[in-house]
Each structure stands twice: as structure tokens, then as C-alpha cells.
Amino acid sequence: MTTGVRRRMGVDERRQQLIGVALDLFSRRSPDDVSIDEIASAAGISRPLVYHYFPGKLSLYEAALRRAADDLAGRFAEPHEGPLGARLLRVMHRYFDFVDEHGPGFSALMRGGPAVGSSTTNALIDSVRQAAYDQILSHLEISDPPARLELVVRSWISLAESTALIWLEGRRIPRDELEIQLVHDFAALAAVSAAHNEELGALMRGVFKGEPADGPFGHLVGRLISLASF
Numbered sequence: 001m002t003t004g005v006r007r008r009m010g011v012d013e014r015r016q017q018l019i020g021v022a023l024d025l026f027s028r029r030s031p032d033d034v035s036i037d038e039i040a041s042a043a044g045i046s047r048p049l050v051y052h053y054f055p056g057k058l059s060l061y062e063a064a065l066r067r068a069a070d071d072l073a074g075r076f077a078e079p080h081e082g083p084l085g086a087r088l089l090r091v092m093h094r095y096f097d098f099v100d101e102h103g104p105g106f107s108a109l110m111r112g113g114p115a116v117g118s119s120t121t122n123a124l125i126d127s128v129r130q131a132a133y134d135q136i137l138s139h140l141e142i143s144d145p146p147a148r149l150e151l152v153v154r155s156w157i158s159l160a161e162s163t164a165l166i167w168l169e170g171r172r173i174p175r176d177e178l179e180i181q182l183v184h185d186f187a188a189l190a191a192v193s194a195a196h197n198e199e200l201g202a203l204m205r206g207v208f209k210g211e212p213a214d215g216p217f218g219h220l221v222g223r224l225i226s227l228a229s230f
Contacts (some may be wrong), residue, residue: 015053015063018043023064027102031061062120065109069124072098072109073131084139084207085183085216091135092160092179099164100175107168110161132157140207148193148200156186184220 009017021043025034036057040047054060075094078087099106109125136153137145145153160182167178187208194201211217 011053014045018050018053018060019063019067022060023067023102023105026061026064026068026105026108028104030104031108036060062124064105065121065124068102068105068109069128072106073128076132076135078135078139080139083211083215083217085187085211085218087139088183088186089179089216092182095160096164096175096179099168103168107165110165129154129157132160140203142203146197146199148197149190149203152186152189152193152200156182156189159185159189180216180219183216187217187220 018039022034022039025038025042036050037047039060040050043050050060054063072095075098076091078091080087109121109128133153136156137143140149142149163178163182167173167175190200190204190207194204208217213222
């Protein structure tokens with residue numbers, strides 16, 4: 001026969017629980033609209049006890065964003081197997097999985113939310129972008145990118161962020177179409193820059209040479225040829 005006595009949590013375990021509860025609430029509504037009272041109620045504790053573990057909503061918000069940022073950065077990790085186009089498509093699928101599941105939280109992370117101006121929040125955003133940048137370079141097998149390649153990769157990461165944020169406003173375009181479009185965008189940005197720089201051109205020729213005709217990059221080439229047939 002059970003007594004119904006609630007198990008007492010340790011300090012770190014309770015902190016992790018509160019972070020998880022806050023992240024869940026922030027994922028469904030704007031952090032501005034979530035109160036400490038709601039977080040306390042969802043966690044099954046009193047409001048004063050929340051403040052025992054976190055000095056205020058901002059510190060809890062930043063802790064939740066840190067967990068979200070780590071999760072999002074991890075979505076860019078991908079085995080170095082198969083054509084680059086297919087790898088990027090898998091990354092975009094996981095990226096939009098996160099965006100889809102954590103809409104308001106994703107928007108808050110990328111736009112600053114109630115912690116706008118916070119050095120911690122800005123650092124978290126930068127860490128996600130840097131993780132994505134490092135992963136893309138590792139797939140291109142280059143550690144010291146030329147200036148044009150750095151511009152391509154960082155511009156593409158910004159494009160992915162902007163696309164996801166706009167998509168969340170109304171979801172008017174099927175997400176699977178946006179995932180493939182962003183892979184095409186990467187190839188297009190790289191191809192345009194490569195046309196103006198021989199070093200980057202040589203690198204991208206090597207990448208595109210290994211792409212199958214039925215892969216994402218091959219589909220883009222076919223569509224561009226069709227578009228140019230006027």
C-alpha cells in the first residue's frame with residue numbers, strides 16, 4: 001500500500017525539473033506570457049520555492065534557453081557519410097523539428113525575448129550559430145575557409161533562422177518544401193560565390209562532383225535548367 005508521500009528532490013534535480021517545466025511552457029507560449037506562478041504550479045511547488053533555486057524569472061529563462069540552445073546546436077551534428085546535399089537535408093529536417101516543437105521558445109531564443117540585451121542570451125545565440133558554422137565547415141573538410149566561403153556559410157545560417165521565424169508566423173508553406181529549399185539555397189549561394197572566385201570554385205566543384213542526380217543538389221540543377229529554357 002502506497003502512502004502518497006512525495007519524494008524530496010535534491011537541489012540540482014529540482015533545478016533541472018524547473019528548467020524543464022519552464023522550457024515546456026516557453027515552447028508553447030511566449031516567455032513574456034508565462035509567470036513564475038504558472039511555473040511553480042506546473043512543477044508542483046510554491047512560488048517562494050522557485051525563487052529559492054532561481055533569483056528571478058530572467059535567470060530561469062536563461063537557464064531554459066541554455067538547454068534549448070544546446071539541443072538546437074546538437075541538431076547540426078551529422079555523420080560524415082553520403083553526399084553533402086543529403087546530409088544538409090537531414091540537418092534541416094531536425095532543425096525544423098525543433099522549430100516546430102518549440103515555436104515560441106525558438107522565437108525568443110533568436111529574437112532575445114524578455115532577456116533582450118542580456119549578454120548571456122546573446123552568447124547562447126552566438127553559440128548555436130557557431131556550432132552550425134563549425135559543422136558545415138567540417139562537412140566541407142576545411143578548417144581555414146577563404147573569406148567568400150565564410151560569408152556563404154554564415155549568410156546561409158542567417159537565412160535558415162529568418163526562414164524559420166517567418167514560417168512560424170503563419171506556416172503558410174509546407175515545412176518539407178522549406179527544408180529542401182534551404183538546401184538548394186546553400187548550393188545556390190555557394191555556386192554564385194564560386195563563380196567569382198577560383199579557390200572557392202575548385203572546392204565547390206569537388207563537392208558537386210560527388211552529388212547524385214537524384215539528390216537535393218541534382219534536383220536543383222534540373223530545375224534551374226528547366227527555368228532557363230525560355
